[in-house]
Amino acid sequence: MTTVDFAPLFRTAIGFDRLARLVDSAASGADAQTYPPYNIEKTGDDTYRITMAVAGFRPEDLELTAKENTLVVSGRIPAEAQKHEVLYRGIAGRAFERRFVLADHIVVEGADVDLGLLHVNLKRVVPEALKPRKITIGGAAAPSIANDGVTAKAA
Incomplete structure:
Protein backbone atom coordinates (compact mmCIF):
# COMPACT_ATOMS: atom_id res chain seq x y z
CA MET A 1 0.00 0.00 0.00
CA GLN A 33 -18.60 -0.02 7.94
CA THR A 34 -21.74 -0.68 5.93
CA TYR A 35 -24.50 -0.42 8.54
CA PRO A 36 -26.80 1.42 8.35
CA PRO A 37 -26.90 2.15 4.62
CA TYR A 38 -27.12 5.81 3.64
CA ASN A 39 -27.32 8.24 0.72
CA ILE A 40 -25.77 11.69 0.40
CA GLU A 41 -27.67 14.01 -1.95
CA LYS A 42 -27.01 17.52 -3.20
CA THR A 43 -30.41 19.19 -3.08
CA GLY A 44 -29.37 22.71 -4.14
CA ASP A 45 -26.39 24.97 -4.71
CA ASP A 46 -25.50 25.04 -1.01
CA THR A 47 -27.78 22.38 0.48
CA TYR A 48 -27.28 18.68 1.08
CA ARG A 49 -29.22 15.79 2.61
CA ILE A 50 -28.03 12.60 4.28
CA THR A 51 -30.65 9.84 4.27
CA MET A 52 -30.05 6.78 6.47
CA ALA A 53 -32.10 3.58 6.65
CA VAL A 54 -32.95 3.23 10.36
CA ALA A 55 -35.74 0.64 10.35
CA GLY A 56 -36.74 -0.34 13.88
CA PHE A 57 -35.37 2.83 15.50
CA ARG A 58 -37.67 5.42 17.04
CA PRO A 59 -36.66 9.10 17.01
CA GLU A 60 -35.77 8.87 20.72
CA ASP A 61 -33.39 5.97 19.94
CA LEU A 62 -31.34 8.16 17.58
CA GLU A 63 -28.80 10.83 18.49
CA LEU A 64 -27.13 13.41 16.24
CA THR A 65 -24.11 15.40 17.41
CA ALA A 66 -22.22 18.02 15.39
CA LYS A 67 -18.82 18.99 16.76
CA GLU A 68 -15.67 20.31 15.10
CA ASN A 69 -16.66 19.62 11.48
CA THR A 70 -17.86 16.11 12.32
CA LEU A 71 -21.44 14.87 12.35
CA VAL A 72 -21.95 11.76 14.49
CA VAL A 73 -25.17 9.79 14.02
CA SER A 74 -25.75 7.01 16.52
CA GLY A 75 -28.60 4.69 17.29
CA ARG A 76 -29.25 2.59 20.39
CA ILE A 77 -32.26 0.35 20.86
CA PRO A 78 -33.05 -0.02 24.55
CA ALA A 79 -32.56 -3.47 25.98
CA GLU A 80 -36.00 -4.97 26.43
CA ALA A 81 -37.08 -8.44 27.43
CA GLN A 82 -37.48 -10.58 24.33
CA LYS A 83 -41.20 -11.35 24.09
CA HIS A 84 -40.97 -13.78 21.18
CA GLU A 85 -38.52 -16.28 19.89
CA VAL A 86 -37.03 -14.94 16.66
CA LEU A 87 -36.67 -17.68 14.07
CA TYR A 88 -34.99 -15.50 11.45
CA ARG A 89 -33.59 -11.98 11.88
CA GLY A 90 -33.35 -10.20 8.53
CA ILE A 91 -33.86 -6.68 9.87
CA ALA A 92 -30.80 -5.55 11.77
CA GLY A 93 -31.54 -3.75 14.98
CA ARG A 94 -28.04 -3.39 16.37
CA ALA A 95 -26.54 -0.24 17.77
CA PHE A 96 -24.50 1.88 15.37
CA GLU A 97 -22.39 5.00 15.17
CA ARG A 98 -21.56 6.62 11.86
CA ARG A 99 -19.35 9.67 11.42
CA PHE A 100 -19.43 12.19 8.58
CA VAL A 101 -16.69 14.77 8.09
CA LEU A 102 -18.25 18.12 7.19
CA ALA A 103 -16.51 20.80 5.16
CA ASP A 104 -15.97 24.23 6.65
CA HIS A 105 -19.15 26.28 7.06
CA ILE A 106 -21.51 23.30 6.70
CA VAL A 107 -24.19 23.40 9.40
CA VAL A 108 -26.93 20.94 10.28
CA GLU A 109 -30.31 22.57 9.64
CA GLY A 110 -32.47 19.80 11.05
CA ALA A 111 -33.38 16.14 10.99
CA ASP A 112 -36.53 14.03 10.88
CA VAL A 113 -37.52 10.37 10.70
CA ASP A 114 -40.10 9.30 8.13
CA LEU A 115 -41.03 5.76 7.08
CA GLY A 116 -37.88 4.25 8.58
CA LEU A 117 -35.56 6.81 7.00
CA LEU A 118 -33.60 9.45 8.91
CA HIS A 119 -33.19 12.64 6.86
CA VAL A 120 -30.47 15.09 7.95
CA ASN A 121 -30.51 18.45 6.15
CA LEU A 122 -27.22 20.32 5.78
CA LYS A 123 -26.47 23.78 4.45
CA ARG A 124 -23.31 25.70 3.58
CA VAL A 125 -23.40 29.03 5.39
CA VAL A 126 -20.45 31.22 4.47
CA PRO A 127 -19.90 34.14 6.88
CA GLU A 128 -20.19 37.61 5.38
CA ALA A 129 -16.51 38.27 6.08
CA LEU A 130 -15.53 35.38 3.78
CA LYS A 131 -17.93 36.11 0.91
CA PRO A 132 -16.53 37.84 -2.16
CA ARG A 133 -17.19 41.56 -2.12
CA LYS A 134 -16.84 44.24 -4.74
CA ILE A 135 -14.08 46.75 -4.10
CA THR A 136 -14.63 50.26 -5.45
CA ILE A 137 -11.65 51.80 -7.16
CA GLY A 138 -10.97 55.34 -6.09
CA GLY A 139 -8.43 57.73 -7.50
CA ALA A 140 -7.44 61.30 -8.02
CA ALA A 141 -9.37 63.43 -10.48
CA ALA A 142 -8.21 62.86 -14.04
CA PRO A 143 -5.91 65.63 -15.29
CA SER A 144 -7.44 67.92 -17.87
CA ILE A 145 -5.84 67.80 -21.31
CA ALA A 146 -5.55 70.83 -23.56
CA ASN A 147 -6.33 70.63 -27.25
CA ASP A 148 -2.65 70.27 -28.13
CA GLY A 149 -2.26 67.14 -26.02
CA VAL A 150 -0.29 68.89 -23.27
CA THR A 151 -1.66 68.83 -19.75
CA ALA A 152 -3.14 72.21 -18.84
CA LYS A 153 -1.88 73.84 -15.68
CA ALA A 154 -4.36 75.04 -13.13
CA ALA A 155 -4.44 78.80 -12.87
Whole structure:
Protein backbone atom coordinates (compact mmCIF):
# COMPACT_ATOMS: atom_id res chain seq x y z
CA MET A 1 0.00 0.00 0.00
CA THR A 2 1.24 3.48 -0.81
CA THR A 3 1.78 5.91 2.04
CA VAL A 4 1.71 9.66 1.72
CA ASP A 5 4.39 11.78 3.36
CA PHE A 6 3.00 15.13 4.48
CA ALA A 7 6.31 16.41 5.88
CA PRO A 8 6.94 18.84 2.99
CA LEU A 9 3.46 20.28 3.44
CA PHE A 10 3.96 20.83 7.17
CA ARG A 11 7.18 22.78 6.54
CA THR A 12 5.30 25.62 4.87
CA ALA A 13 1.63 25.23 5.82
CA ILE A 14 0.05 25.57 9.22
CA GLY A 15 -3.22 24.01 10.37
CA PHE A 16 -3.58 21.22 7.81
CA ASP A 17 -3.17 18.37 10.31
CA ARG A 18 -6.91 17.64 10.06
CA LEU A 19 -6.50 17.06 6.33
CA ALA A 20 -3.66 14.60 6.96
CA ARG A 21 -5.78 12.68 9.49
CA LEU A 22 -8.66 12.55 6.99
CA VAL A 23 -6.42 11.15 4.24
CA ASP A 24 -4.91 8.61 6.66
CA SER A 25 -8.32 7.36 7.78
CA ALA A 26 -9.55 7.11 4.18
CA ALA A 27 -6.43 5.20 3.13
CA SER A 28 -6.61 2.75 6.02
CA GLY A 29 -10.24 1.87 5.35
CA ALA A 30 -11.06 2.45 9.01
CA ASP A 31 -14.49 3.78 8.07
CA ALA A 32 -15.45 0.76 5.99
CA GLN A 33 -18.60 -0.02 7.94
CA THR A 34 -21.74 -0.68 5.93
CA TYR A 35 -24.50 -0.42 8.54
CA PRO A 36 -26.80 1.42 8.35
CA PRO A 37 -26.90 2.15 4.62
CA TYR A 38 -27.12 5.81 3.64
CA ASN A 39 -27.32 8.24 0.72
CA ILE A 40 -25.77 11.69 0.40
CA GLU A 41 -27.67 14.01 -1.95
CA LYS A 42 -27.01 17.52 -3.20
CA THR A 43 -30.41 19.19 -3.08
CA GLY A 44 -29.37 22.71 -4.14
CA ASP A 45 -26.39 24.97 -4.71
CA ASP A 46 -25.50 25.04 -1.01
CA THR A 47 -27.78 22.38 0.48
CA TYR A 48 -27.28 18.68 1.08
CA ARG A 49 -29.22 15.79 2.61
CA ILE A 50 -28.03 12.60 4.28
CA THR A 51 -30.65 9.84 4.27
CA MET A 52 -30.05 6.78 6.47
CA ALA A 53 -32.10 3.58 6.65
CA VAL A 54 -32.95 3.23 10.36
CA ALA A 55 -35.74 0.64 10.35
CA GLY A 56 -36.74 -0.34 13.88
CA PHE A 57 -35.37 2.83 15.50
CA ARG A 58 -37.67 5.42 17.04
CA PRO A 59 -36.66 9.10 17.01
CA GLU A 60 -35.77 8.87 20.72
CA ASP A 61 -33.39 5.97 19.94
CA LEU A 62 -31.34 8.16 17.58
CA GLU A 63 -28.80 10.83 18.49
CA LEU A 64 -27.13 13.41 16.24
CA THR A 65 -24.11 15.40 17.41
CA ALA A 66 -22.22 18.02 15.39
CA LYS A 67 -18.82 18.99 16.76
CA GLU A 68 -15.67 20.31 15.10
CA ASN A 69 -16.66 19.62 11.48
CA THR A 70 -17.86 16.11 12.32
CA LEU A 71 -21.44 14.87 12.35
CA VAL A 72 -21.95 11.76 14.49
CA VAL A 73 -25.17 9.79 14.02
CA SER A 74 -25.75 7.01 16.52
CA GLY A 75 -28.60 4.69 17.29
CA ARG A 76 -29.25 2.59 20.39
CA ILE A 77 -32.26 0.35 20.86
CA PRO A 78 -33.05 -0.02 24.55
CA ALA A 79 -32.56 -3.47 25.98
CA GLU A 80 -36.00 -4.97 26.43
CA ALA A 81 -37.08 -8.44 27.43
CA GLN A 82 -37.48 -10.58 24.33
CA LYS A 83 -41.20 -11.35 24.09
CA HIS A 84 -40.97 -13.78 21.18
CA GLU A 85 -38.52 -16.28 19.89
CA VAL A 86 -37.03 -14.94 16.66
CA LEU A 87 -36.67 -17.68 14.07
CA TYR A 88 -34.99 -15.50 11.45
CA ARG A 89 -33.59 -11.98 11.88
CA GLY A 90 -33.35 -10.20 8.53
CA ILE A 91 -33.86 -6.68 9.87
CA ALA A 92 -30.80 -5.55 11.77
CA GLY A 93 -31.54 -3.75 14.98
CA ARG A 94 -28.04 -3.39 16.37
CA ALA A 95 -26.54 -0.24 17.77
CA PHE A 96 -24.50 1.88 15.37
CA GLU A 97 -22.39 5.00 15.17
CA ARG A 98 -21.56 6.62 11.86
CA ARG A 99 -19.35 9.67 11.42
CA PHE A 100 -19.43 12.19 8.58
CA VAL A 101 -16.69 14.77 8.09
CA LEU A 102 -18.25 18.12 7.19
CA ALA A 103 -16.51 20.80 5.16
CA ASP A 104 -15.97 24.23 6.65
CA HIS A 105 -19.15 26.28 7.06
CA ILE A 106 -21.51 23.30 6.70
CA VAL A 107 -24.19 23.40 9.40
CA VAL A 108 -26.93 20.94 10.28
CA GLU A 109 -30.31 22.57 9.64
CA GLY A 110 -32.47 19.80 11.05
CA ALA A 111 -33.38 16.14 10.99
CA ASP A 112 -36.53 14.03 10.88
CA VAL A 113 -37.52 10.37 10.70
CA ASP A 114 -40.10 9.30 8.13
CA LEU A 115 -41.03 5.76 7.08
CA GLY A 116 -37.88 4.25 8.58
CA LEU A 117 -35.56 6.81 7.00
CA LEU A 118 -33.60 9.45 8.91
CA HIS A 119 -33.19 12.64 6.86
CA VAL A 120 -30.47 15.09 7.95
CA ASN A 121 -30.51 18.45 6.15
CA LEU A 122 -27.22 20.32 5.78
CA LYS A 123 -26.47 23.78 4.45
CA ARG A 124 -23.31 25.70 3.58
CA VAL A 125 -23.40 29.03 5.39
CA VAL A 126 -20.45 31.22 4.47
CA PRO A 127 -19.90 34.14 6.88
CA GLU A 128 -20.19 37.61 5.38
CA ALA A 129 -16.51 38.27 6.08
CA LEU A 130 -15.53 35.38 3.78
CA LYS A 131 -17.93 36.11 0.91
CA PRO A 132 -16.53 37.84 -2.16
CA ARG A 133 -17.19 41.56 -2.12
CA LYS A 134 -16.84 44.24 -4.74
CA ILE A 135 -14.08 46.75 -4.10
CA THR A 136 -14.63 50.26 -5.45
CA ILE A 137 -11.65 51.80 -7.16
CA GLY A 138 -10.97 55.34 -6.09
CA GLY A 139 -8.43 57.73 -7.50
CA ALA A 140 -7.44 61.30 -8.02
CA ALA A 141 -9.37 63.43 -10.48
CA ALA A 142 -8.21 62.86 -14.04
CA PRO A 143 -5.91 65.63 -15.29
CA SER A 144 -7.44 67.92 -17.87
CA ILE A 145 -5.84 67.80 -21.31
CA ALA A 146 -5.55 70.83 -23.56
CA ASN A 147 -6.33 70.63 -27.25
CA ASP A 148 -2.65 70.27 -28.13
CA GLY A 149 -2.26 67.14 -26.02
CA VAL A 150 -0.29 68.89 -23.27
CA THR A 151 -1.66 68.83 -19.75
CA ALA A 152 -3.14 72.21 -18.84
CA LYS A 153 -1.88 73.84 -15.68
CA ALA A 154 -4.36 75.04 -13.13
CA ALA A 155 -4.44 78.80 -12.87
